[in-house]
Amino acid sequence: MASQIMKLESDVHLNASAEQFHDVYCSRTHxxxxxxxxxxxxxxxxxxxxxxxxxxxCWNYVHDGRNCVVKEVIESIDSKNNKITFKVLEGYLLEDYKSFKFILHVIPQEKGSIAHWTLEYEKLKDHNPDPHTLLELVADVSKDVDAHLITQAA
Known part of the structure; x- marks a missing residue:
């Protein structure tokens, strides 16, 4: 099997500003x-x-009904463009994927912003699933963080 980096992408519309949202994932992740x-x-x-x-x-979270742990390195931070890249080092994702990255780019809009998520991954085997449910989870968490930021600002 030829190694191939694959991507899944999703946009989440946010009420919070790009800077506020980026700050949570960058500096206040905990x-x-x-x-x-x-x-x-x-x-x-x-x-x-x-x-x-x-x-x-290290993230502890629930994905597809099971408790999961993933250890990641913050590979890059571009505060000017509200972009951050997390690269998976250890955890259950590496059972199906040779490499896995979460890339968050928060784009300012006239009202609020857009969280543009990219999952970059390389499958260990062709028949391994694409991480669609993980992308849904990331989008759902983004919506929760956004709602929290708006509540805090009110």
């Missing part, structure tokens, strides 16, 4: 578990500091 505990049980830092490239964070 708060996401408080916002939607039924989806994300916790986000912990293992190395480095919140909001810095090269930091290693």
């Amino acid at each position: 708060h996401i578990g408080n916002v939607c505990p039924e989806k994300v049980q916790g986000v912990d830092i293992h190395e480095g500091e919140w909001g810095t490239e090269g930091s290693i964070i």
Whole structure:
């Protein structure tokens, strides 16, 4: 099987500003578990500091009805363009994929912003599933974070 990087993408319309939303995923990631505990049980830092490239964070969350753990490195942060890339280092995703990245680009709009999520992955085997349900989970968590930000601002 030839290795091939594949992508799934989704846009989530947000009421929060691009900067507010990016800040949560960049510098206040550990708060996401408080916002939607039924989806994300916790986000912990293992190395480095919140909001810095090269930091290693661990996500505990529920995906397709099972408790999952994924360890990621913050591969890149572009605060000017509200973009952040998380690369999976360890966890259940690497059972099906040779590599896996979550890329979040928050684009300012006249009202609110758009969270543009890209899942980049390389399958270990051709018959392994595409991570559609994971993309849905990421979009759902984004909506919860957005609702939380708007409630806080009110």
